Amino acid sequence: MLGLTQYINQTGFFNLSLGNLLLILVGLVFIYLAIAKKTEPYELLPIGFGIILANLPLNTLTQIADGDPMAPIALQKSGILGLTFHFALSFWNILPPLIFLGLGALTDFTPIIAKPKTLLLGAAAQIGIFVAFWGALFISVVPALGVKFSIEEAAAISIIGGADGPTTIFLSAILAPDLLGRTAVVAYSYMAGLVFIQPPLMRLLTSRKERQIVMSPPREVSRVEKLTFPIVGMIIIILLVPNAAPLIGMFMLGNIMAVSGVVPRLSSAASNEVINVVTIFLMVTVGSQLSAERVLHIETLAILALGLIALAFGTTGGIVLAKVINLLSKEKINPLIGAAGVSAVPMAARIAHSEGQKANPENFLLPHAMGPNVAGVIGSAVVAGVFTSLLG
Amino acid sequence: MKIEGIEQAIEVTLLGLSTAFVGVIGLMGLIFVIGRLLDSEWFKTRIFNYMGKRAEEKGMAAALGVGLLVAQQKQETPDDSR
Structure with a gap:
């Protein structure tokens, strides 16, 4: 009888909390959105599954054993997602740069080269990051809110405003690993919800006449220019912000492999096999960080609010600068x-x-908007580099 | 009430924003200069013609190869047209 009681005590059912059930429901909603609504399915499906896994008590898949993680006994007792989080994100931050390699291979810099001033719009949209950064610091000094973020955590939260998942994960893993799951999920959720967040702001900040402006077609860009951009861009950015090298270096490597046309197998591998395999592990691991005990805090609500503020101000920054340029x-x-x-x-x-x-x-x-869009990726990677230089 | 590390926060904000803008303005300048250079008659006549007619089609790396090949062939092949 005693053995049966002990066995029951060790089952997940006995240890399941209301918080776990709530998070499992959240995971199911993510999976539903991915499958039924096709909302960011490559992210939300594995993240949703990871959330469910993280909230099934006592399973070792998502855990890393206590003590020295390098000790053989700890490695044997740890689960694959726990090990992936520790070694591929927290200890060696290698998964986000690998995603950037694939993104680089999928990115076309033609719109930026054709209209370089669109780069400015990508920089202006980073203003949202700094508004959220100050917002996070400000709410930390209001005792009534019961939230306290360190300056590193404020930076990790604010990068959500860059609306760039891998950059958010990259920065959170360095500055605030405990927040990683939450910042990443908030970033991807808002990216999926941009279609609801941006249009009202766009209509509010522009007149109908402005929205009707037809832009002249972009000029033709030569192959030599396309080959020169990733090399020169990489050199300039990394010399300016050395800590942006993991993201920018891999991004430009992926791009030159694609643009050169001489290594089609490598380019295809980066934009297919590499990015696909990494996405599986990155997203499930991110989801696996969202256990009830980590998520169910007032801090999570604050991160949600700050992420929204960051995106709203980022959108505003880009639109306002475009009007100033006009x-x-x-x-x-x-x-x-x-x-x-x-x-x-x-x-x-x-x-x-x-x-x-x-x-x-x-x-x-579309071809005109791709310029600031790609510039935004570069801009948020640069800001992440500055954050890690000063706070990492 | 006081925000912890306010000086550091100001430093991060100013450096972050200015770096983003300085970076993109630098890139803009380079794109403009390189674009103009590659598009200029001077570059096309002096560099591309020197390297070989196929330079623009084959790209810079190939162009260097073609240029060298053409130069080598000219040196190695005696002019026997007469």
């Missing part, structure tokens, strides 16, 4: 493309395009 420049740009300066490639560019078409059905903004 005041100073003869050649008008449609301010909607400024909103694409938050990374979320290509979602943010598509939203700008679709809003432009609502105002003028003959307007084709």
Whole structure:
């Protein structure tokens, strides 16, 4: 009888809390959104599954044993997701740069090279990151809110405003590993929800006449320019912010492999096999960090709010700078493309395009919006590099 | 009430924003200069013609190869047209 009681005590059912059930429900919602609504399925499906795994008590899949993780006994007692989190994210931050390798191979810099001033919009959209950074610090000094973020945690939360999942994971893993699951999930959730967040702001900040602006077609870009950009861009950015090297270096490597056309197998591997395998482990591992005891805090609500603020201000920053450029420049740009300066490639560019078409059905903004969109990826990686240089 | 590390936070904000803008302005300048250079008649006539006619089609790496090959062939092949 005693053995039976002991056995029951050691089952997951006996140890399941209300919080676990709530998080399992959240995981199921993510899986539903991915399958039924096709919302960011490559992220939400594995994350949702990881959340469910993290909330099944006593399973070792998501755990890393106490003590020295390098000790053989600890390695044997740890689960694959726990080990992936510890070694591939927290200890050696290698998964986000590998994702950037694949993203680089999938990225086309032509819009930026054709219209370099769109780079400015990508930089302006990073303003949201700093608004959220100060917001996180500010709420930490209001005792009534019961939330306290360190300066490192504030930085890790604020990068959500870059709307770039791998960059958020990269920075959180360095500055605030305990928040990693939450910041990553909030970033991906908002990226999926950009279609609800951005259009009202875009309409609020622009007049119908501005949204109707038709931009001149981008000039043709030679192959030599496309080959030169990743090399020169990488050299300049890494010399400026050496800590951005893991992301920018891999991004540009992936890009030059694709643009050169001489290593099609490597380029194809980076944009297919590598990014796919890494996405599986990265996303399930991120989900596995969302156990009830980690998530169910007032801090999580604060992260949700700050992420939203960051994205809203990022969108605003891009649009406002586009309007300022219009005041100073003869050649008008449609301010909607400024909103694409938050990374979320290509979602943010598509939203700008679709809003432009609502105002003028003959307007084709997609190639123009891809410029600030790709610039946003570079911009948020640069800001992440600055954060790690000063706070890491 | 006091925000912890306020000086550091100000430093991070100013450096972060200025680096992002300085970085992109630098890149913009380089793209402009390199674009103009590659597009200029001077570059096309002096560099591309020197390296070989196929330079633009084959890209910079191939161009260097073609240029060297052409130069080598010119040196090695005696002019027997006469």
